[in-house]
Amino acid sequence: MKEIIKKLSDSRVFVCTIIWMMILVFTGTLAQRDMGLYYAQQKYFSNWIAWFGVIPLPGGRITMMIMFINMAAFLFKPTLWHMKKIGILIVHFGALLLLIGGGITALFSFEGNMVLAEGSRANFISNTKRSEFAIINTTHKDYNDIITIPDEILFDGNIISPEGIPFSIEVIQYYSNVSPSSRKQSDQNDAYRGLAKNIVLLPLDNEKEAEMNRSGVLFRISGTESESDGVYSLFLGQSIPQTLTIGSESFTLSLRRERYYLPFFIELLDFKRVLHPGTNIPKSFSSEVNLITEEIPRRLIIQMNEPLRHRGYTFFQSSFSQSSNTEISILAVVKNYGRLFPYISSLIMSLGLLIHLLIQLPKLFKSKRAKLT
Amino acid sequence: MKKILFTLLICCTGFVLSAQDFSYKDIPVQDGGRIKPLDTFARNQLLSVYGKRSLKSENLPAIEWLLDLLVDPNTGFNQKIFNIRNPEVVQSLRLKWDNDHTYSYQEVLQGLEGQEELLHQIEEKADEDLTIVEGQLQDLVLNFQKFANMWWYLKIIPPASLNSNDPWLSLLEVNNEQSLTENQRTLFLTFTEYLNKRSKNDALGTENSMANYNYQLNQNYSNVVDIKRLKFETWYNQANIFYLSLSFYILAFLFLAFSWITTPEILRKLSHGSLTLGLLLHVAGLCFRMYIMERPPVSTLYESIIFVSFIAVLCAVILEFIRKDGLGIFIGAISGSIFHYIGFRYSIDGDTLGMLVAVLDSNFWLATHVTTITIGYGASLMAGFMGHIYLAMAILQPNNTKRLKDIYNNTFGITLMALFFALFGTILGGIWADQSWGRFWGWDPKENGAMLICMWHLMMIHLRLSGLVKAPGFALGMVLNSIIVALAWFGVNLLNIGLHSYGFDSGIAINLGLFILFELGFGFGTYFWIKFMKNKNTNELTQIQ
Numbered sequence: 074m075k076e077i078i079k080k081l082s083d084s085r086v087f088v089c090t091i092i093w094m095m096i097l098v099f100t101g102t103l104a105q106r107d108m109g110l111y112y113a114q115q116k117y118f119s120n121w122i123a124w125f126g127v128i129p130l131p132g133g134r135i136t137m138m139i140m141f142i143n144m145a146a147f148l149f150k151p152t153l154w155h156m157k158k159i160g161i162l163i164v165h166f167g168a169l170l171l172l173i174g175g176g177i178t179a180l181f182s183f184e185g186n187m188v189l190a191e192g193s194r195a196n197f198i199s200n201t202k203r204s205e206f207a208i209i210n211t212t213h214k215d216y217n218d219i220i221t222i223p224d225e226i227l228f229d230g231n232i233i234s235p236e237g238i239p240f241s242i243e244v245i246q247y248y249s250n251v252s253p254s255s256r257k258q259s260d261q262n263d264a265y266r267g268l269a270k271n272i273v274l275l276p277l278d279n280e281k282e283a284e285m286n287r288s289g290v291l292f293r294i295s296g297t298e299s300e301s302d303g304v305y306s307l308f309l310g311q312s313i314p315q316t317l318t319i320g321s322e323s324f325t326l327s328l329r330r331e332r333y334y335l336p337f338f339i340e341l342l343d344f345k346r347v348l349h350p351g352t353n354i355p356k357s358f359s360s361e362v363n364l365i366t367e368e369i370p371r372r373l374i375i376q377m378n379e380p381l382r383h384r385g386y387t388f389f390q391s392s393f394s395q396s397s398n399t400e401i402s403i404l405a406v407v408k409n410y411g412r413l414f415p416y417i418s419s420l421i422m423s424l425g426l427l428i429h430l431l432i433q434l435p436k437l438f439k440s441k442r443a444k445l446t
Numbered sequence: 447m448k449k450i451l452f453t454l455l456i457c458c459t460g461f462v463l464s465a466q467d468f469s470y471k472d473i474p475v476q477d478g479g480r481i482k483p484l485d486t487f488a489r490n491q492l493l494s495v496y497g498k499r500s501l502k503s504e505n506l507p508a509i510e511w512l513l514d515l516l517v518d519p520n521t522g523f524n525q526k527i528f529n530i531r532n533p534e535v536v537q538s539l540r541l542k543w544d545n546d547h548t549y550s551y552q553e554v555l556q557g558l559e560g561q562e563e564l565l566h567q568i569e570e571k572a573d574e575d576l577t578i579v580e581g582q583l584q585d586l587v588l589n590f591q592k593f594a595n596m597w598w599y600l601k602i603i604p605p606a607s608l609n610s611n612d613p614w615l616s617l618l619e620v621n622n623e624q625s626l627t628e629n630q631r632t633l634f635l636t637f638t639e640y641l642n643k644r645s646k647n648d649a650l651g652t653e654n655s656m657a658n659y660n661y662q663l664n665q666n667y668s669n670v671v672d673i674k675r676l677k678f679e680t681w682y683n684q685a686n687i688f689y690l691s692l693s694f695y696i697l698a699f700l701f702l703a704f705s706w707i708t709t710p711e712i713l714r715k716l717s718h719g720s721l722t723l724g725l726l727l728h729v730a731g732l733c734f735r736m737y738i739m740e741r742p743p744v745s746t747l748y749e750s751i752i753f754v755s756f757i758a759v760l761c762a763v764i765l766e767f768i769r770k771d772g773l774g775i776f777i778g779a780i781s782g783s784i785f786h787y788i789g790f791r792y793s794i795d796g797d798t799l800g801m802l803v804a805v806l807d808s809n810f811w812l813a814t815h816v817t818t819i820t821i822g823y824g825a826s827l828m829a830g831f832m833g834h835i836y837l838a839m840a841i842l843q844p845n846n847t848k849r850l851k852d853i854y855n856n857t858f859g860i861t862l863m864a865l866f867f868a869l870f871g872t873i874l875g876g877i878w879a880d881q882s883w884g885r886f887w888g889w890d891p892k893e894n895g896a897m898l899i900c901m902w903h904l905m906m907i908h909l910r911l912s913g914l915v916k917a918p919g920f921a922l923g924m925v926l927n928s929i930i931v932a933l934a935w936f937g938v939n940l941l942n943i944g945l946h947s948y949g950f951d952s953g954i955a956i957n958l959g960l961f962i963l964f965e966l967g968f969g970f971g972t973y974f975w976i977k978f979m980k981n982k983n984t985n986e987l988t989q990i991q
Contacts (some may be wrong), residue, residue: 098901103896114889184885349480351614407885415886427866434862
């Protein structure tokens with residue numbers, strides 16, 4: 074047992090992992106220039122394996138896992154439990170907490186945004202990096218039945234036939250980024266239905282900023298036993314939705330940002346942007362909102378450095394867009410269970426380092442007068 | 447302690463200033479999002495066209511240049527103030543390339559005539575497609591337009607609403623006097639009266655009109671302008687405090703150099719005093735800026751340089767206080783001077799007292815995160831400096847083991863402190879990010895840079911702990927650490943991505959590259975030399991045996 078702990082807690086293991094981590098961080102940061110922050114992060118840091126060309130090497134997660142085990146084993150070393158080393162002990166304990174918090178955040182946190190025009194309300198968050206295929210049954214006047222298919226399942230050739238839907242969907246091709254343009258006459262085909270008749274989706278490379286991607290899908294509907302069978306296409310941000318009428322039922326199909334519903338509404342009353350007088354440098358952004366729970370509104374202001382925290386969700390003023398007649402405020406929304414870890418661990422680590430410094434520094438700066446000759 | 451010093455400084459200078467009369471230099475102007483004295487406005491205008499804060503050819507301070515231009519535009523239009531450094535640009539303007547390569551408004555105006563198509567073509571191009579000449583031509587046109595429209599930017603009439611967030615009126619906007627309130631009109635007329643008297647060289651008249659101006663500001667606009675602060679800023683502009691602190695650092699170095707030659711102790715003490723005096727002036731400069739802008743010491747790249755410089759010299763003064771052998775002075779004087787020099791280079795880029803974008807406009811986080819991380823940079827660079835000294839000493843005096851061990855211990859101590867500030871600052875930054883953007887860590891280049899510094903320190907400390915690295919190796923590690931700091935500090939801006947990208951400059955890339963080459967060369971060169979000498983010595987020993 075002692076041998077195992079000694080091996081696991083060897084400081085050389087730490088040195089190796091931290092050197093590897095530095096290499097990862099350095100390459101990952103440089104890579105951001107070409108591939109954008111999000112994809113570089115996915116490739117190098119938020120990944121178990123980082124591929125350098127064809128060579129698989131440990132990614133950020135494995136590296137930090139090893140670091141964690143190394144540090145955890147270190148705490149079991151009996152030689153550490155001395156008053157003289159109390160500072161070191163505390164620092165390592167804090168660092169462990171920081172890594173635990175990082176792990177929880179990496180695995181369980183949720184990020185998205187909420188786009189609100191003045192006067193409108195919403196009860197869902199959109200994931201700006203993911204899309205979903207929504208089938209909305211609009212037959213009933215009082216309510217809609219919604220079935221969503223996440224983009225992970227929209228791989229080419231997959232046939233999806235959700236329960237309660239009188240047709241099946243065969244994904245012909247899913248694109249993570251497209252540019253819709255008008256279809257040429259020569260390219261026409263009888264199988265095309267709806268938008269696909271006039272529009273062709275041209276695939277593009279992913280944008281550097283993942284949220285700038287416009288995803289698109291080309292798919293075949295079959296099983297309706299009617300004229301509606303055929304090839305359709307959808308893309309993100311399409312202005313006219315695709316509708317289908319099958320027998321007495323009517324459906325709306327759309328490709329939209331993956332949604333996550335909240336147990337409350339947020340209504341934007343007013344968005345304000347203040348500039349430093351006489352310049353174009355923004356001084357502050359703020360959104361005046363109503364937080365509506367069970368139809369009872371409560372007025373709030375969300376602004377830079379002053380987010381709204383409610384039921385585990387945090388709403389931040391993130392961005393805005395202004396058109397001639399309306400202002401749109403974009404709130405970033407985060408749910409993070411590991412939120413408090415950095416706060417606590419940083420306190421602990423700083424305390425530990427401070428204690429260690431106070432013990433060590435007098436020794437290291439002992440005044441020894443040696444004259445320069 | 448800092449607070450006491452701060453108030454003391456402000457009180458002293460405030461006392462001196464209150465005795466001084468309100469002058470034309472203190473006339474409040476709204477520019478770049480804040481109210482500043484006319485003196486600052488003039489300096490920034492001249493800086494952007496001419497590249498300097500006073501007109502060297504005529505020995506004219508910026509403020510006099512601006513007012514002369516207002517009084518007598520015809521003379522001003524023939525002053526040579528456009529600084530064109532590229533003969534090709536001069537040729538394309540059909541001008542003659544001469545030795546001082548400065549040209550007047552009239553000359554540039556004639557040169558630009560008939561070139562609309564070329565300029566339009568340049569304007570259409572994306573920035574990265576421009577050749578050097580085209581880029582410079584574009585800059586020149588921008589400067590020219592700025593100069594030609596200067597009176598639009600000279601906003602000296604406070605708004606009728608008396609709300610400090612409302613835009614002021616420029617000289618050209620008040621032409622239609624009917625729309626002005628009574629107070630605005632009187633203020634405007636007083637200003638024109640001043641210009642009138644000035645053109646007639648009527649000393650008494652100008653003095654009177656300025657007294658009148660001051661009276662009206664006090665009477666009607668005391669809640670939008672703070673005259674004391676304006677006077678203070680004008681004074682700060684003229685004081686050139688950082689030039690003063692630099693001269694004391696250089697003086698300290700000279701004293702130290704002489705102390706190596708002759709009577710050491712008294713000269714070393716003088717040198718230490720000079721360094722401390724420079725440091726006090728340095729602190730004063732930082733405090734003055736804080737007072738003028740009402741914000742924490744570090745919020746722009748320029749300020750981070752000045753602040754790192756302060757931290758470095760502070761460490762050095764303390765080190766000298768402990769060691770008393772001149773090493774601290776040596777480090778402090780050199781690093782202080784170098785950083786001052788870099789700072790001056792940066793201040794040429796424009797207004798060093800600019801406003802901040804929304805997310806930075808938070809005094810609490812600027813005060814905590816930015817200040818701590820900058821202290822971390824400063825301390826890391828100090829550790830790097832000590833690393834240089836260790837390696838150099840190990841070559842120059844390899845047998846002075848006690849002294850070498852001393853330096854090694856000091857280096858390690860500073861490294862621990864640097865780690866503390868860098869780590870704490872990085873985590874504080876994460877907490878700020880959590881507060882404003884909702885995530886603690888986003889792998890943004892600047893965040894990664896700060897983390898690299900922390901990791902490098904951690905690596906070195908653990909390498910030393912596990913015995914893999916001895917004193918020379920540790921010193922080498924600290925030398926290389928300077929590269930990491932430089933990359934995190936300046937290099938990140940070259941990537942031009944992420945939330946922290948500000949202050950891009952192509953000149954940085956070259957300087958950064960040179961710095962890295964030098965550090966690599968010095969670090970590894972000295973390190974292997976030491977290794978080589980050691981091996982040789984042991985070999986000789988074995989041969990003797």
